[in-house]
Amino acid sequence: MIVLLCSMLVAFGQNPELVDDDTVSKIDSSTDSPENLDGKQVEEGEDTVENKDVSEIAALLPVSLRLVNGIVLTGSMNLQDIVRWSPTSDAPVSLFLESGTTQSIDASQVDAIVQGHDASFDDMDSSTKRIDVEESQEAPAGANDDVAKLENPSVSGEFSFINPAASRYLYAPSSIPLQQGQGYVSQKILFTSLAFGVTDNVTLLMGTLVPIPLISVVGGKYARQINSDWHVAAGAEVFFLPFANTVSSNVPSAPLSIGFVSATYGDLDSHITFATGVMYEQIFSNGNVVHPIMIAGHKRMSDRLAVVTENWVLLNPDSLAEQRSPYVGSISSLAFRLVGRRDQTYQVFGQLITDNGYPRYTWDFGLVVVSTSIPSTLYDPVTDTTHYSLYSDVFNVGPMPWIDYTWHFGPARQP
Amino acid sequence: MKRTINMTTTMKVGFVTLCASIACSTPFESSVSQGVWVESDYQVSFNQACPVDSIFQDTLQLQYGFGDSSSYEDTGGFYSTSIDAIQTYREDLWGICSSRDANAMFECDVPVILTHYDAWKETFPVEVTSAETGCIVSAEYGYSEGLFIDESTIRLVNYLEVVCYTDSESYNSLRTCSGTISSLWTKQ
Numbered sequence: 001m002i003v004l005l006c007s008m009l010v011a012f013g014q015n016p017e018l019v020d021d022d023t024v025s026k027i028d029s030s031t032d033s034p035e036n037l038d039g040k041q042v043e044e045g046e047d048t049v050e051n052k053d054v055s056e057i058a059a060l061l062p063v064s065l066r067l068v069n070g071i072v073l074t075g076s077m078n079l080q081d082i083v084r085w086s087p088t089s090d091a092p093v094s095l096f097l098e099s100g101t102t103q104s105i106d107a108s109q110v111d112a113i114v115q116g117h118d119a120s121f122d123d124m125d126s127s128t129k130r131i132d133v134e135e136s137q138e139a140p141a142g143a144n145d146d147v148a149k150l151e152n153p154s155v156s157g158e159f160s161f162i163n164p165a166a167s168r169y170l171y172a173p174s175s176i177p178l179q180q181g182q183g184y185v186s187q188k189i190l191f192t193s194l195a196f197g198v199t200d201n202v203t204l205l206m207g208t209l210v211p212i213p214l215i216s217v218v219g220g221k222y223a224r225q226i227n228s229d230w231h232v233a234a235g236a237e238v239f240f241l242p243f244a245n246t247v248s249s250n251v252p253s254a255p256l257s258i259g260f261v262s263a264t265y266g267d268l269d270s271h272i273t274f275a276t277g278v279m280y281e282q283i284f285s286n287g288n289v290v291h292p293i294m295i296a297g298h299k300r301m302s303d304r305l306a307v308v309t310e311n312w313v314l315l316n317p318d319s320l321a322e323q324r325s326p327y328v329g330s331i332s333s334l335a336f337r338l339v340g341r342r343d344q345t346y347q348v349f350g351q352l353i354t355d356n357g358y359p360r361y362t363w364d365f366g367l368v369v370v371s372t373s374i375p376s377t378l379y380d381p382v383t384d385t386t387h388y389s390l391y392s393d394v395f396n397v398g399p400m401p402w403i404d405y406t407w408h409f410g411p412a413r414q415p
Numbered sequence: 416m417k418r419t420i421n422m423t424t425t426m427k428v429g430f431v432t433l434c435a436s437i438a439c440s441t442p443f444e445s446s447v448s449q450g451v452w453v454e455s456d457y458q459v460s461f462n463q464a465c466p467v468d469s470i471f472q473d474t475l476q477l478q479y480g481f482g483d484s485s486s487y488e489d490t491g492g493f494y495s496t497s498i499d500a501i502q503t504y505r506e507d508l509w510g511i512c513s514s515r516d517a518n519a520m521f522e523c524d525v526p527v528i529l530t531h532y533d534a535w536k537e538t539f540p541v542e543v544t545s546a547e548t549g550c551i552v553s554a555e556y557g558y559s560e561g562l563f564i565d566e567s568t569i570r571l572v573n574y575l576e577v578v579c580y581t582d583s584e585s586y587n588s589l590r591t592c593s594g595t596i597s598s599l600w601t602k603q
Contacts, residue, residue, distance in 0.1 A: 325441075376443070376519040378562035378570050382458040382597045387570040389562050391443035391519035 065095055065105070066112045075103070080158065082113060159269060159303050161341045164408045165362045166268040167195070167203065167223075169296040169310040170333050174273045175231035175264035177223035178203045182342070182410035189403060193217070197410070205237065216240045219258075231264040255282040258292070268413070269300035279314070290328055291315045298337075306337040308364065324388050327373050335366020335402055342412040364404035370397040443519040445488075447566050448481035448509070452600040454571075461594030465540045471596060477531045479600065482507035488517050493524040496553045498532045505530035512561070519563040526557035526575035528596055541577045544590040550579035556593075561600075569600035 060076040067073065076096040085093050089107040096102050164184075166176045171188070178184075178197030186193045186207075193207030201224050208216040219237030226232055239256040260277030275294040280287065296310040314328040340362040376389040457471035481487070486509045493511045495501060504511045508530075512523035528535075536542040545552045557575035564570055576593040580586055 376562055378520060378560055378572065380458070380570065380572050380597045382460045382572070382595050387562055387564060389443070389519040390565045391441050391563060393516065393518050394442065 060096060062116055063095075064114045064116060065093075065110060066114075067105075067109050068111045069109075070111075073097075073103075077113070083158075085110065085113065159300060161303065161358075162413045163268045163300055163306070163339060164342045164412070165306075165337065165339060165406060166271065166298065169273070169298060169308050170335055170364060170366065170368075170402060170404065172273070172275065172294050172296055172310055172312075173203070173205075173221050173223075173233065173235065173262070174271060174296070174298070175223050175233035175262045175275075176225075176268065176271065177201050177221070177231070177233070178410075179413055182408075182413070184406050184408045186404055186406040191215075203235075214241065229265055229267075232262065233264070234259075234261045236260070256280070260292075260294075262294075266298075269306075270298065272297045288316065289318075291317060300339065304339050306339055308335045308337050308366070309333060322388060324375060324390065325373070325392070329370070329372035331368065331370050333366055333368040333402060335364045335404075338363040338365075340406070340408055342408045342410060360408050362404075362406045362408065364402060364406070366402040367399035368402045369399050371395065443514075443517070443563060445484040445514070445517075447563055448484050448487065450480075451603040452479045452481075452569060453477070453603050454479065454598045454600050456599035458597045459594060461592055464590065465592035465594065467539065467592065467594070470535050470538055471598075475531075475535055477528075477534060478505075478603070479508055479527070479530070480506040481512075482509045484509065486510075487512075487514050487521065489513050495525070496555060498529055498552065498554050501525050501529045501554065502532055503530075512559070521561045521563075523559035523561070525554065525559070526573040526596075527559040527561070527571060528573045528598075529554055529557070529575065529577075539577075539592065541579045541590050541592045544579045548579070548581075548589055550581055550589045552577060552579050567602040570597070571600055572597045 061079055061082065063075065063077045063082070065073045065075070065077070073095060078094060081093045084091065085107055087108055087110070092104045092106050093110060094102050094104055164182075167174055167178050177200060178195065179200050180197050183194065183196035186195070190209055191207060192210050193205060195203055195205045197203050201222055203221045203223065205219040205221070206217065217237055217239045219235060221233050221235030223231055223233035223235075236257070236259045238254055238258075240254050257280045258277060260275050262273055262275035264271050264273040266272060273294070273296045275292075275296075277292060279290045279292050281290060282288075291314070293313045293315065294311065296308070298306055298308050300306040310331075310333045312331040314330065315326040316328050317326055319326045340359045342360065372395050373392045374395065375392040378387045378389075379385075380387060454475070454477040455473040457473070459467055459471055461467050489509070501511075508523065508527065511525055512521045512527070514521040541552055544550060555576045555578050557573065557577075559571055559573045561569055561571040573596040575596070576591065578588045578591045581589055
């Protein structure tokens with residue numbers, strides 16, 4: 001399994017320009033060589049387009065660039081440079097001139113960017129860019145999906161569409177909310193769950209084991225963005241055993257409940273979440289309160305590939321009062337995520353692909369390790385006391401494979 | 416804004432958490448048993464016909480040794496009603512005790528307190544009856560459970576039944592002492 005995951009990492013962990021992505025590859029087809037830029041062969045030299053990285057060449061677009069002093073320059077720019085550019089950006093933009101040389105221009109000196117060499121700036125304000133891929137190129141599959149990324153400050157701008165699966169890790173939610181009308185259906189081995197954004201801040205969740213609903217869950221999350229880097233959330237989930245009473249009256253019908261607060265740092269593509277809360281369980285005890293600490297991370301490596309890790313540590317504070325370790329157990333995981341996307345238009349039922357033929361589903365493939373630590377104990381009937389040892393037995397289960405299929409419905413994220 | 420979250424950071428989060436989780440646990444090492452252990456803090460509960468409270472006092476200063484710690488997982492059974500045979504194991508408790516799950520808890524096939532029977536038998540009711548009537552003292556039933564609390568402390572519970580038979584054939588008991596003794600062992 002580890003070898004398989006590593007192979008996937010190698011296969012998919014490429015720069016977005018080099019992966020087999022519909023958007024980029026179709027742009028490449030019209031700009032796949034320097035002579036295609038403006039119909040002429042560029043000269044050889046240190047700074048010629050020919051000597052640039054293949055991935056940069058592949059995504060060049062003809063543009064007109066207006067400087068703050070009013071001068072208009074024409075040439076070509078890397079698509080990624082265009083996406084990343086803003087007047088406050090630290091990184092300079094590179095303009096490939098028709099002479100074949102490259103001119104580096106301070107981002108703050110750029111007033112506006114328009115696609116094409118004969119484009120007009122008349123209807124544009126300062127600090128704007130207008131890139132219309134559909135009009136200038138053969139419309140690539142998925143190009144109309146998630147166009148809003150150009151205007152959304154929470155998007156890193158490194159990828160050609162917005163990550164639709166930023167609201168959760170393998171199981172735990174991030175503090176990034178689904179937007180109103182967005183949702184997903186997730187199938188984790190035999191567990192099916194459905195999440196839906198009731199508003200831009202409130203997400204509801206329900207799930208159950210299939211085909212027999214031996215375990216079910218309902219929950220909700222309130223989340224909001226507090227600035228460009230941080231989201232916060234609070235929520236609760238309750239697990240049910242619908243047939244508990246048919247087995248025994250002693251089996252609790254709601255054996256596990258979790259209330260949590262969380263904070264997420266980062267954007268939709270790269271983020272880390274810290275969460276904690278209260279977990280009331282009656283599975284291993286007669287009503288034990290455990291405090292979980294969850295640290296999870298998501299790093300998008302390319303349009304279609306992300307690395308996800310979700311890690312839980314369960315602590316029992318009552319143990320501290322008895323001078324014992326509060327550690328109860330932990331869950332650690334690492335997975336690769338094949339990212340799908342949503343349509344720009346509102347769609348709920350039926351389609352597995354977007355209007356432009358892109359998968360609307362996300363796959364998670366990973367490994368999970370569950371660990372628990374049980375201290376040795378001795379019951380003394382004379383004093384009616386249970387003595388606990390500082391030594392404990394560690395039980396590890398795994399690594400177990402984790403496979404999750406998630407189908408995204410609802411419209412793409414809006415800025 | 417330049418994000419500092421990269422793939423390495425993401426993977427480190429997972430590995431650090433996993434390692435921290437494992438580090439939160441302390442496995443038991445049988446070498447902890449080496450050394451001399453002194454018994455104290457007795458708590459007793461016996462049948463009414465067998466008052467023993469005054470016998471088990473800290474002044475006894477009973478000492479134990481576990482012997483070869485490599486055999487602490489040896490679960491081979493030991494059974495004998497001969498108290499003299501049991502007393503040969505006070506410095507070799509791993510000969511009659513073992514840790515079934517190789518953890519900090521161990522079980523002994525006979526009550527460990529009997530390995531020092533001669534030290535406290537003088538006023539033991541069964542022994543008194545034996546001295547008066549000539550009945551035969553026998554360790555009929557019993558075992559011990561112990562737990563290494565830490566590297567220098569053990570909690571031990573003895574379950575025992577000692578009887579005095581009129582003869583070795585009829586098994587008519589003149590007196591029976593049945594009860595539980597718990598104690599604290601401290602490494603010397």
